[in-house]
Amino acid sequence: MSKHRVKNVGYDDEDYDDDGYDSPDPEEQEFLQQCTTAVVEQLRAGQPSVTASKEEIQDALWHYYNDVEKSVNYLRGKREKEMKKQQTTATTQKPKGQVPAYPAIDTRPMAHFSAADFFRDCPWLNVPLHRKSEILVEPLYPRLGLLGGAPEAAGKVSKLAALAAKRNKQKEGDKASAGGETPSTPQSEVSDAPPEPSKLSSLRERLAATSKPSKPSEGLAGLRRTEGKPATPESSIIKTPMSPEPDPDKAEAPPVVGAEDSKDRAPSEQAASDMRAPPSMFASAILGDFPGQTAAEPSHLHSNSVDLLQIYGQKPAEPYDFTDPSPDDVVLNAQNTAKGFKSQGAGPRAGAKKAQSDVTNGMNNLSVEEKVTVKSKNLDVLAEYNKSKRKKSANFVVIGHVDAGKSTLMGRLLADQGAIDQRTLEKYRKEAEKIGKGSFALAWVLDQGSEERARGVTIDIATNKFETNTTAFTIVDAPGHRDFVPNMIAGASQADFAVLVIDSNTGKFESGLRGQTKEHALLVRSMGVQKIVVAVNKMDTVQWAKERFDEIQQQISSFLTTAGFLARNISFVPCSGVLGDNISRRSEDPQSSWYTGPTLIEELETSEPYTHALDKPLRMTIGDVFRGGVQNPISISGRLDAGSLQVGDQILTMPSGESAAIRSIEVDGDTSDWAVAGQNVVLNLANIDPIHLRSGDVICRASSPIATITTFTAKVLAFEHLMPMLIDIHRGRLHVPGRISKLVASLDKASGAPIKKRPKIVGPGTVARIVVEMDQAVPLEAPTRIVLRSGGSTVAAGLLE
Numbered sequence: 177m178s179k180h181r182v183k184n185v186g187y188d189d190e191d192y193d194d195d196g197y198d199s200p201d202p203e204e205q206e207f208l209q210q211c212t213t214a215v216v217e218q219l220r221a222g223q224p225s226v227t228a229s230k231e232e233i234q235d236a237l238w239h240y241y242n243d244v245e246k247s248v249n250y251l252r253g254k255r256e257k258e259m260k261k262q263q264t265t266a267t268t269q270k271p272k273g274q275v276p277a278y279p280a281i282d283t284r285p286m287a288h289f290s291a292a293d294f295f296r297d298c299p300w301l302n303v304p305l306h307r308k309s310e311i312l313v314e315p316l317y318p319r320l321g322l323l324g325g326a327p328e329a330a331g332k333v334s335k336l337a338a339l340a341a342k343r344n345k346q347k348e349g350d351k352a353s354a355g356g357e358t359p360s361t362p363q364s365e366v367s368d369a370p371p372e373p374s375k376l377s378s379l380r381e382r383l384a385a386t387s388k389p390s391k392p393s394e395g396l397a398g399l400r401r402t403e404g405k406p407a408t409p410e411s412s413i414i415k416t417p418m419s420p421e422p423d424p425d426k427a428e429a430p431p432v433v434g435a436e437d438s439k440d441r442a443p444s445e446q447a448a449s450d451m452r453a454p455p456s457m458f459a460s461a462i463l464g465d466f467p468g469q470t471a472a473e474p475s476h477l478h479s480n481s482v483d484l485l486q487i488y489g490q491k492p493a494e495p496y497d498f499t500d501p502s503p504d505d506v507v508l509n510a511q512n513t514a515k516g517f518k519s520q521g522a523g524p525r526a527g528a529k530k531a532q533s534d535v536t537n538g539m540n541n542l543s544v545e546e547k548v549t550v551k552s553k554n555l556d557v558l559a560e561y562n563k564s565k566r567k568k569s570a571n572f573v574v575i576g577h578v579d580a581g582k583s584t585l586m587g588r589l590l591a592d593q594g595a596i597d598q599r600t601l602e603k604y605r606k607e608a609e610k611i612g613k614g615s616f617a618l619a620w621v622l623d624q625g626s627e628e629r630a631r632g633v634t635i636d637i638a639t640n641k642f643e644t645n646t647t648a649f650t651i652v653d654a655p656g657h658r659d660f661v662p663n664m665i666a667g668a669s670q671a672d673f674a675v676l677v678i679d680s681n682t683g684k685f686e687s688g689l690r691g692q693t694k695e696h697a698l699l700v701r702s703m704g705v706q707k708i709v710v711a712v713n714k715m716d717t718v719q720w721a722k723e724r725f726d727e728i729q730q731q732i733s734s735f736l737t738t739a740g741f742l743a744r745n746i747s748f749v750p751c752s753g754v755l756g757d758n759i760s761r762r763s764e765d766p767q768s769s770w771y772t773g774p775t776l777i778e779e780l781e782t783s784e785p786y787t788h789a790l791d792k793p794l795r796m797t798i799g800d801v802f803r804g805g806v807q808n809p810i811s812i813s814g815r816l817d818a819g820s821l822q823v824g825d826q827i828l829t830m831p832s833g834e835s836a837a838i839r840s841i842e843v844d845g846d847t848s849d850w851a852v853a854g855q856n857v858v859l860n861l862a863n864i865d866p867i868h869l870r871s872g873d874v875i876c877r878a879s880s881p882i883a884t885i886t887t888f889t890a891k892v893l894a895f896e897h898l899m900p901m902l903i904d905i906h907r908g909r910l911h912v913p914g915r916i917s918k919l920v921a922s923l924d925k926a927s928g929a930p931i932k933k934r935p936k937i938v939g940p941g942t943v944a945r946i947v948v949e950m951d952q953a954v955p956l957e958a959p960t961r962i963v964l965r966s967g968g969s970t971v972a973a974g975l976l977e
């Protein structure tokens with residue numbers, strides 16, 4: 177070790193001389209020698225018994241920058257501590273054998289300490305008696321008894337420990353009287369008394385007797401033999417559950433105890449050991465003779481677990497054969513009895529019997545739920561659909577800024593169309609008035625949730641149906657609040673067209689434009705909606721002013737055409753949801769006489785029948801999952817995006833990959849044997865656990881499953897600046913976190929041709945091709961409309977390519 181103290185050495189190539197770096201300077205060497213002599217002299221002058229080696233002194237000098245006084249103080253303190261420790265060890269250990277004196281401090285250079293040498297004669301903590309005081313340290317605290325109670329050696333014994341000890345004693349007594357064996361030492365005596373020298377020496381003798389290397393195949397059997405002496409409680413065979421019971425017919429067979437070779441063992445014993453695999457090297461080394469042990473090595477170098485336990489004053493745990501209640505059961509029963517509960521398994525073998533019957537019953541009960549067989553009528557669904565005289569159907573989503581009057585307007589529509597009876601309406605009115613929200617009575621037709629009613633805000637989409645003479649409509653009422661845009665996206669994904677509700681009230685229209693009016697319109701367009709009906713609502717608040725209507729119409733239509741709606745697919749209706757004017761009937765207010773166009777319902781009816789991909793592979797996004805019905809325990813709802821299905825069909829749910837049988841189908845609330853794309857259905861399922869069904873999952877067939885992907889390329893319209901960033905990907909009810917990993921190109925809006933490749937950033941209003949990565953695999957396939965959101969706002973929407 178160098179005695180240089182090196183500080184902040186700059187390891188320049190030129191300065192750094194590897195050879196000479198560690199060689200001490202002769203002058204420094206001389207100075208060090210002088211200091212060493214000074215320290216030795218001072219140590220001798222103060223206390224002649226305190227000495228130290230040259231190495232120790234020079235180490236101290238190095239630490240204290242050659243300060244002789246500090247080094248002397250340090251060495252004296254160190255010596256004192258060592259002496260104290262030595263004295264304490266001597267008094268607490270009370271060694272019975274000869275304990276070598278603490279080696280005198282040698283002034284010669286100290287040889288390097290080797291742990292291997294120090295512990296050479298005591299591997300695996302099998303410490304020879306004369307080394308015990310050096311190596312074994314008494315535990316600081318007495319070992320705890322049963323369940324943490326005080327050990328008996330500590331004097332005071334807990335009630336539970338006493339009970340356990342009493343039971344053990346009784347058991348030992350019973351064994352002795354039954355078998356005529358030498359009664360074993362009571363557990364308490366064995367476990368708490370320190371190891372006796374006689375036991376240890378007997379242990380050494382026993383191990384010496386078994387020091388002959390055993391064959392690997394004997395390894396585990398070897399664990400079971402002890403020494404070549406008559407059986408004593410300590411040396412009795414360790415019973416394992418695998419051990420066969422001794423055969424009374426072969427009582428004359430050589431005793432297993434002490435047998436050194438397999439041929440000396442009882443045949444049943446031999447057979448059992450032959451069936452066992454040889455122990456691993458580790459097991460052999462830890463628990464007994466190991467294959468590599470040589471005859472030259474003393475056997476006490478290789479201990480086994482029993483000996484280790486004995487060294488530490490513990491009785492080796494008796495193997496528990498499960499015929500009696502376990503020690504824990506005994507204690508628990510005692511506790512229960514004390515509390516007045518009925519004792520469990522008190523009788524012999526009762527615990528084992530109970531456990532066995534529990535397991536048997538459990539196994540019997542553990543049957544997989546019987547598969548339900550659902551018969552299929554094997555219908556030609558498309559032929560059935562063409563034959564059916566059903567009205568054309570249309571889904572529309574109601575969108576607009578918060579409080580524009582969407583729910584009220586739809587409530588009015590449902591009431592006027594007879595989809596809701598007057599009594600229910602009256603009930604809603606009274607209840608709404610009770611909590612001071614009388615003006616929301618009509619909105620309550622759609623806002624069914626208690627939180628929605630209390631707050632007067634739509635939170636989730638609500639679906640309702642009504643029929644006119646020509647069409648069966650499904651209303652999807654979407655929330656207007658920006659916090660619930662993901663729910664609005666889910667609603668929009670089910671729509672054929674949209675009704676945009678505008679609050680014409682002064683100031684409200686303008687704030688709506690800055691709010692969700694534009695965002696919603698853009699979203700529905702991005703999701704493929706082509707037709708939009710604009711309900712200019714609350715016209716009663718502006719006295720049916722034509723100018724206001726014209727102003728709104730002009731601003732909104734210019735925005736909608738920019739967003740991609742064709743002028744012929746945009747229509748405007750001035751109305752009042754609260755009063756019902758121009759909803760299902762014409763307004764009778766003279767101030768509205770300037771409007772001669774269609775009512776809202778007439779406008780809705782002009783919608784063309786929508787074509788759906790009936791002959792494509794089955795696809796349905798799960799909107800909701802219901803469970804609990806007696807007849808139909810698991811049901812899912814949603815709109816069939818493509819294909820058809822019928823009762824008895826086997827379907828596949830993705831991404832879980834689980835299959836299910838269709839038990840029954842409801843189309844628009846009526847039971848049906850089949851359903852086709854475009855219809856809103858409730859599917860009652862069998863043979864599937866609901867944990868495999870989540871809203872946003874996709875139903876398909878095993879013959880044409882939808883792929884689950886983690887990355888995709890999409891053509892999107894940017895609503896905000898886009899760059900590689902974290903986003904949420906929305907598709908109907910499905911939304912997963914992910915990131916834009918690459919901007920491939922910005923595109924020409926009309927032709928879709930690339931304008932700029934690999935842009936660093938894409939501005940709002942730009943169409944771009946991007947690569948998106950998702951955090952989890954989801955069922956998505958092209959062409960699918962997706963929406964990308966970030967930080968609570970919509971940043972882009974488009975088509976998965």
Ligand SMILES: Nc1nc2c(ncn2[C@@H]2O[C@H](COP(=O)(O)OP(=O)(O)OP(=O)(O)O)[C@@H](O)[C@H]2O)c(=O)[nH]1
Nearest residue numbers: 578579580581582583584615633634656714753754
């Ligand atoms: N004066 C007047 N008030 C209306 C009209 N339509 C709705 N309101 C009121 O506007 C408020 C909001 O109506 P809602 O139907 O809850 O509005 P909403 O757009 O559904 O609200 P969210 O779904 O939460 O976005 C209620 O107090 C209605 O009474 C209308 O035509 N005239």
